[in-house]
Amino acid sequence: MTGGFRQSMTWLHTWGGLVFGWFLSVIFIAGTICVFNHSISQWMRVMPALSTTEQRVRAVEFAAQYIEQRTPSPSRWNIYLPDHWVGWRDAAGERHEGHFDPVNGGPRRAETGRESHGGYHFVALHYNLHSGFPGIMLVGFVTMVMLVAFVTGVVIHRRIFKDIFTLRLFKGQRSWLDGHNVASVLTLPFQFMIAYTGLAIFHYAYMPGAIAYHYGLPGGLRGQFNHVGPYFDARRAGTQDPAQLVAADVPLSAMPALVREAERRSGRPVEWLSRQTEGRTGIERLRIGMSNRDSEPLPRPPAVTFQIVGAPPQLVQQEAAEGGVGEASLNVMGALHEARFGGWTIKWLWFVSGIVGCVMIATGLVIFTVKRRARGIAEFGAASPALFRAIEALNIATVAGATLASIAYFWANRLLPLDLPSRVAAEVTAFFIVWALTLLHGLTRPDRAWAEQFGLAAAMCLTLPLLNAATTGDWFGRYAARGAWEAFGVEVTVMVIGLALAGLAFSLARVRR
């Protein structure tokens, strides 16, 4: 019975791991990269960082001017400072949006920002594969299978403690299996945490029953995803009397002074301002939101939001909604998954652990084909060679190909013309075109494709500063000189990754020969 059980677990781990590993590889590569998604956005959008209160107050002033020059005294508006973005409605109720220049005022120009999804491309790829709500459901299912793979993997690993530190190198199939085991077993707590918390964040999509029971499902599952359910309004409302929080009647030009006051009182940088009509109560609200991004303890303290009420206008700190234990747990799960606590230390630990996760998946995929080649296994009879070739190509595309497409996305950001009409979408399209090409390459040259794709990715990583200097005049030395440490970090990290990929490409090329 034990043999039979272990055999069926092996089957599940092998085939579940293979088919879902293709998705997981891409999800893990994107997820690892998007630990630094804000820094990548800063590098890609060539945006000056707004690091002092004075800089941010001036940026808010320029944002207000940008809106008022186009629609004097709009009824509703939004300013999102990290993206230098503004959106508003004119007298006829029509929506407008645009990007402003936070340093010189006026519309955004090439030197102070280019259109790009930036690091958010990797976030979207990570949680929904750029496929909206169906993508979220698919990623959730894939993640469930990953949890299954953890359990089956532990079951079929006969010597989990005896072999915990064992890594026999240069021994072909044995080494791949040792590498897979060491990477998985030693970082199992992290990988399990990442998979589990990833599911927990999307509780409203994956386990909608409780919310539907208490609050109904007005927009269906999709409606919940769009955050329009009364559930989210109820969560946000807090305990203050809404009637006392009616927006003060102040012009946009009063905002900079209020922002300065809000930063002084909270000790945090401003992130967004908005004047909106609240859906649940129909009350007009004018709010300033402070950033809650880095260096935070666990569970994260509630975001600081000020309401601007009365005449003369004053700031009233919005009380956090009482969410109870469930809310606090969700808060910790979300912070754990997205490394939104503990500052840069945790971000780096998550980044390195994420790379180990990528190695775990990649070695697992490689073992499938290496094992079959070594033992001459042919489960599909005459169709086996063609099927194994397709499987090899998918392995190549989802591991080496996704890596290559990721650095190609950085290149597309610098190479695509600035006046291209749909530049933002074009960058993402470039990612997918390169990715599709890696699949073709894997189909036509399965023996060489691993080394060639990693080699090209390495070359593109290592020459990124040259491309940057040629297109924007910036490179890591100039970032360091003017203290733009996030952009500096992105470029140097990409080069270090390039060195590692070069080493990988060379050893793969040697193994093949």
Next chain:
Amino acid sequence: MIVVAFIFLSSLASAFCLASGMARHQRDLFGRTLSPRISAAARGAGWGLMGIAAAIGIAAKGWAVGIVASLALVQLGALAGVLFINRILAPSRAR
């Protein structure tokens, strides 16, 4: 930064001690197996160092962040230990 380095080094040393308590790695590292008493002492030192890693994290960053950061560093330290033992200290035998 210094705290992170200390936790990581304790984790690395912990992995080295735990591996030194196992017959296979004793052969790789020292060319022979060690006596049961020395093996037990090595394993004890390994667990102790892991406890020290956790204690440093908790003392420096509080219970919540400290435990999470230490756990992540213990995992990565063990992984670095595996690479160190098998790639640098005993590569000829691993080959």
